[in-house]
Amino acid sequence: MHRHRSRGGRTFALKGLTRVAPGYPHPEMTGQLTDPWTLGGIPIANRVVLAPLAGIGNWFVRLQAKRFGAGLVTSEMVSSHAVHYGNERTCTELLRVHPDEHPVSFQLFGQDPDIMASAAERVAAAGADLIDLNMGCPVPKVCKTGAGAALLGDPDRAVAVAAAARRGSGLPVTVKLRPGQRPGERDGVVLARRLVEEADVAGLAFHPRHASQAHRGRPDYELARGLVEELPVPVTISGGLRDADSAREAFARTGAAAIMLARGSLGNPWLFGRLLGTWSREPSADEVLAELEWVMERAEDHLGAERAARYLRKFYPWYVERLGGDPALQDTLQRTETLAAARAALRAPALAAAA
Ligand SMILES: Cc1cc2nc3c(=O)[nH]c(=O)nc-3n(C[C@H](O)[C@H](O)[C@H](O)COP(=O)(O)O)c2cc1C
Secondary structure, three states: OOOEEEEOOEEEEOOOOOOOOOOOOOOOEOOOOOOOEEEOOEEEOOOEEEOOOOOOOOHHHHHHHHHOOOOEEEOOOEEHHHHHOOOHHHHHHHOOOOHHHOOEEEEEEOOOHHHHHHHHHHHHHHOOOEEEEEEOOOOHHHHOOOOHHHHHHOHHHHHHHHHHHHHHHOOOEEEEEOOOOOOOOOHHHHHHHHHHHHHOOOEEEEOOOOHHHOOOOOOOHHHHHHHHHHOOOOEEEEOOOOOHHHHHHHHHHHOOOEEEEOHHHOOOOHHHHHHHOOOOOOOOHHHHHHHHHHHHHHHHHHHOHHHHHHHHHHOHHHHHHHOOOOHHHHHHHHHOOOHHHHHHHHHHHHHHHHO
């Protein structure tokens, strides 16, 4: 007899009977990345999610992930205080939603339940389908206010913040967290249980590195697997998903409901397609340049030409890396003051080759 259970729509056969992910000996895994599921009642087309990326995950980066197949996209973290107090740039730029990017989850950070309720209400009105709460950010600027990973050590407050986000928004709420502040700590695991039981969170995203590790070191997928098996809500795995093989391995090893692409997706929207079986080769240089141009046009629309020219300096290295990583081109792009200068620098190698 095989025991089956379903979480986030993913079916597990506890022993035997299985489709094995290519290359990984995990006979209990039956789910596919292309399987649809629901999160807090929201239908999601597949198991590949864009992670929250501060300073990066704006509407057009999310839309790009969506174009390449992402089932769910998450915003960069947004300050609940900035939303509550109506900070203009936060409310006009960070809360901007494109009609084609749904379902979209907005990630908020903050430690005050009343402010969180108010911010969550505003984010819902801006068009979010879900609210995600940041309880994993290790950055001192965030933690010293009691938000981010500091909430792992303040579980009563964390539960109150999550319940407030749900109350304020009326939307399903998820929480992204880590195992603890330091190696060996399990505050995050204990908190995860309480968030489900007491704050009615619809799902969790688990990054199994301790806050002190920031984004370095091997994620503890065994710990994640334990959480996946224990909790009655879908758990999405984050961490170490740098390419298609490592993403598939994490999905298979943890049994998670979904995977979250973060650094692996930077300048690499093709990774979504690879994981979903809609893309199977390296993009050509022309395709990489066309994709970067797509990003540049939207950045200009979003920020105006002058600010976009500076903002895009963060994006150029990811795309130039895919073009071979020429250090001279990288250096030139970091010095460009205008979009026209950046476009000329990007076109120069092709023009030189044609000459
Ligand atoms: C530049 C950068 C910005 C990030 N911003 C956020 C954020 O706003 N909220 C959050 O919960 N995690 C954030 N993270 C963490 C990622 O979502 C993800 O959990 C982490 O990068 C581990 O995944 P990876 O090893 O596949 O990159 C950020 C990570 C990076 C590298």
